[in-house]
Amino acid sequence: MNNTFLKACRGEKTDYTPVWIMRQAGRYLPEYRRVRGKVGFLDLCKTPGLAAEVTLQPVDILKVDAAILFSDILIPIEAMGMKLEFHETKGPFIDNPIRDEASVWRLRTLNPAEDLPFVAETIKLLIKQLNVPLIGFSGAPFTLATYMIEGGSSRNFVNTKTMIYRNPGLFHLLMDKLTTMIICCLKAQIEAGVHAVQIFDTWAGALSPGDFREFELPYVKRIISGIETDVPVIYFPNNSGAMLNLAVESGADVISVDWRIGIADAVTILGDKISIQGNLDPTTLFGTHDIIRERVSDILHGAAKARGHIFNLGHGILPDTPVEGAVAMVDAVHELSSK
Amino acid sequence: MNNTFLKACRGEKTDYTPVWIMRQAGRYLPEYRRVRGKVGFLDLCKTPGLAAEVTLQPVDILKVDAAILFSDILIPIEAMGMKLEFHETKGPFIDNPIRDEASVWRLRTLNPAEDLPFVAETIKLLIKQLNVPLIGFSGAPFTLATYMIEGGSSRNFVNTKTMIYRNPGLFHLLMDKLTTMIICCLKAQIEAGVHAVQIFDTWAGALSPGDFREFELPYVKRIISGIETDVPVIYFPNNSGAMLNLAVESGADVISVDWRIGIADAVTILGDKISIQGNLDPTTLFGTHDIIRERVSDILHGAAKARGHIFNLGHGILPDTPVEGAVAMVDAVHELSSK
Numbered sequence: 001m002n003n004t005f006l007k008a009c010r011g012e013k014t015d016y017t018p019v020w021i022m023r024q025a026g027r028y029l030p031e032y033r034r035v036r037g038k039v040g041f042l043d044l045c046k047t048p049g050l051a052a053e054v055t056l057q058p059v060d061i062l063k064v065d066a067a068i069l070f071s072d073i074l075i076p077i078e079a080m081g082m083k084l085e086f087h088e089t090k091g092p093f094i095d096n097p098i099r100d101e102a103s104v105w106r107l108r109t110l111n112p113a114e115d116l117p118f119v120a121e122t123i124k125l126l127i128k129q130l131n132v133p134l135i136g137f138s139g140a141p142f143t144l145a146t147y148m149i150e151g152g153s154s155r156n157f158v159n160t161k162t163m164i165y166r167n168p169g170l171f172h173l174l175m176d177k178l179t180t181m182i183i184c185c186l187k188a189q190i191e192a193g194v195h196a197v198q199i200f201d202t203w204a205g206a207l208s209p210g211d212f213r214e215f216e217l218p219y220v221k222r223i224i225s226g227i228e229t230d231v232p233v234i235y236f237p238n239n240s241g242a243m244l245n246l247a248v249e250s251g252a253d254v255i256s257v258d259w260r261i262g263i264a265d266a267v268t269i270l271g272d273k274i275s276i277q278g279n280l281d282p283t284t285l286f287g288t289h290d291i292i293r294e295r296v297s298d299i300l301h302g303a304a305k306a307r308g309h310i311f312n313l314g315h316g317i318l319p320d321t322p323v324e325g326a327v328a329m330v331d332a333v334h335e336l337s338s339k
Numbered sequence: 340m341n342n343t344f345l346k347a348c349r350g351e352k353t354d355y356t357p358v359w360i361m362r363q364a365g366r367y368l369p370e371y372r373r374v375r376g377k378v379g380f381l382d383l384c385k386t387p388g389l390a391a392e393v394t395l396q397p398v399d400i401l402k403v404d405a406a407i408l409f410s411d412i413l414i415p416i417e418a419m420g421m422k423l424e425f426h427e428t429k430g431p432f433i434d435n436p437i438r439d440e441a442s443v444w445r446l447r448t449l450n451p452a453e454d455l456p457f458v459a460e461t462i463k464l465l466i467k468q469l470n471v472p473l474i475g476f477s478g479a480p481f482t483l484a485t486y487m488i489e490g491g492s493s494r495n496f497v498n499t500k501t502m503i504y505r506n507p508g509l510f511h512l513l514m515d516k517l518t519t520m521i522i523c524c525l526k527a528q529i530e531a532g533v534h535a536v537q538i539f540d541t542w543a544g545a546l547s548p549g550d551f552r553e554f555e556l557p558y559v560k561r562i563i564s565g566i567e568t569d570v571p572v573i574y575f576p577n578n579s580g581a582m583l584n585l586a587v588e589s590g591a592d593v594i595s596v597d598w599r600i601g602i603a604d605a606v607t608i609l610g611d612k613i614s615i616q617g618n619l620d621p622t623t624l625f626g627t628h629d630i631i632r633e634r635v636s637d638i639l640h641g642a643a644k645a646r647g648h649i650f651n652l653g654h655g656i657l658p659d660t661p662v663e664g665a666v667a668m669v670d671a672v673h674e675l676s677s678k
Contacts, residue, residue, distance in 0.1 A: 165622070208599065208653075209601040239599070240599070286504060295549075314547075
């Protein structure tokens with residue numbers, strides 16, 4: 001197996017900078033759209049043969065150095081009792097959002113083997129076929145809580161924040177339950193064979209540093225220490241460049257950063273104990289190949305002093321991205337970092 | 340006139356910390372909704388008597404230390420030839436977005452006295468009645484460019500970034516025209532009597548630090564030096580906490596920061612030549628009065644070493660905010676900073 005990605009996660013020397021792309025199995029690929037044309041999004045996540053198929057697609061097409069399990073961060077909360085739907089244009093929608101104590105107590109304790117058997121099955125199918133490491137993942141507890149409280153995506157997170165500012169005890173109770181669930185799910189993924197895990201904190205940037213420290217960081221720490229694993233843990237606190245010093249305390253082996261911070265500045269904050277992942281603006285892939293190459297070069301140089309660097313976008317690849325832009329990025333990373 | 344706000348902008352000693360609220364004349368106020376019930380949003384902006392009336396409302400109701408001209412950052416680009424509408428739920432919509440060179444060349448050069456006479460008229464009405472300073476404003480060129488290119492609000496700014504990454508010359512041409520227009524509008528507002536101006540860069544945070552330095556900062560600098568004024572200039576690069584070191588180069592007297600950065604960290608970056616404005620999470624106003632008071636206290640302490648501090652939210656007040664939350668914040672700022 002090509003373990004360049006795992007070496008970079010651990011801060012070991014590599015022959016070149018490994019690269020993968022958040023949401024690399026996705027709508028920008030015609031091959032993915034062909035599979036999705038036959039099956040709904042949630043069914044795709046829950047059908048091991050198909051989930052494995054779309055997980056493998058970008059590895060073949062883009063030549064990335066890691067695969068990421070095809071699934072969704074909201075799958076486990078559906079199993080906890082949230083009524084989840086995916087609308088084609090509006091994204092996730094939850095019919096029974098959490099607004100009171102009863103609805104928090106009502107959440108089911110999850111047993112991954114029983115409630116999410118397709119996850120381990122997909123992982124086992126993939127392990128047999130992959131020649132690069134497989135990344136498992138979970139949503140971070142705050143990010144999952146926002147979907148559960150808001151009932152979907154949100155612009156200002158008014159319901160979530162109102163709970164934090166009016167009923168912090170209830171919010172902590174919800175976070176506690178989510179933390180237990182996440183530890184359980186990540187352990188199950190590791191047991192099934194994933195080689196690394198990433199915790200996606202898509203909405204961490206909605207919090208002030210003070211609120212992040214009080215209402216999210218302790219739970220992320222508990223997860224990372226609680227999964228008791230040797231596999232590398234990547235933490236992605238999106239849009240949190242001005243509080244990276246707090247994310248450093250999470251205990252993660254790798255911090256993934258979005259594009260709103262210069263990667264050299266981020267490396268300085270992370271120090272020599274944590275590897276970095278990132279951080280090309282996803283829209284760069286809509287640009288000319290010269291621009292893509294130039295920006296890849298800038299980021300490789302900016303990350304030169306990192307303990308380890310895994311190249312990635314600063315956020316998920318966008319649905320309308322030209323495939324040739326993604327290919328150009330991966331090629332540029334491999335070529336320019338080998339010199 | 341109570342000039343505490345202006346003193347803080349200039350870094351002079353004040354008896355207490357002045358406070359105002361971005362979008363303080365807005366839908367959260369029943370008094371505002373009463374006026375808006377009779378007239379469309381754009382008509383309200385363009386009717387001096389009514390615009391002055393809603394500008395004054397929060398000064399009376401909240402006892403804030405500054406008023407801000409009621410208008411919209413998109414009004415001048417309408418006068419440049421963009422077909423602008425405001426949809427009740429979806430926000431601004433532009434029917435003829437800029438996608439090619441011809442549409443940039445077609446933009447009209449603006450003459451504020453002729454094209455936007457209502458702006459100076461509103462300012463003149465207000466100056467007679469206000470006992471606190473009046474803030475004029477403009478959108479920053481990048482932020483205005485995104486609306487013109489995307490045709491409204493945007494999530495990922497794909498059209499704007501594609502222009503930057505494929506046709507940077509055309510983007511620079513558009514920015515050049517916007518810069519000239521903004522200088523002209525701000526000069527006209529200052530001539531009509533505003534006591535300070537704020538440049539709203541709502542979407543600055545969509546840019547990487549490298550792109551900000553190349554595609555926005557030079558224009559903001561040109562505006563701030565180009566208006567050749569003694570009135571304080573406030574620059575608000577929203578969601579840019581990890582590139583505040585660049586915003587410092589803008590030449591602004593005050594930098595306004597959002598809530599994603601600890602204010603003490605921001606003060607350290609701004610140094611002793613620039614005052615700070617901000618930065619309470621707007622959703623805090625949905626919380627208990629105890630929480631509001633506690634968070635106000637934290638921010639006042641965090642900003643203790645600032646050259647000058649103008650208290651504000653980290654972004655505009657949200658439409659559903661309870662008025663009593665806003666009142667509690669203003670009272671807490673005045674009381675706690677007077678001690």
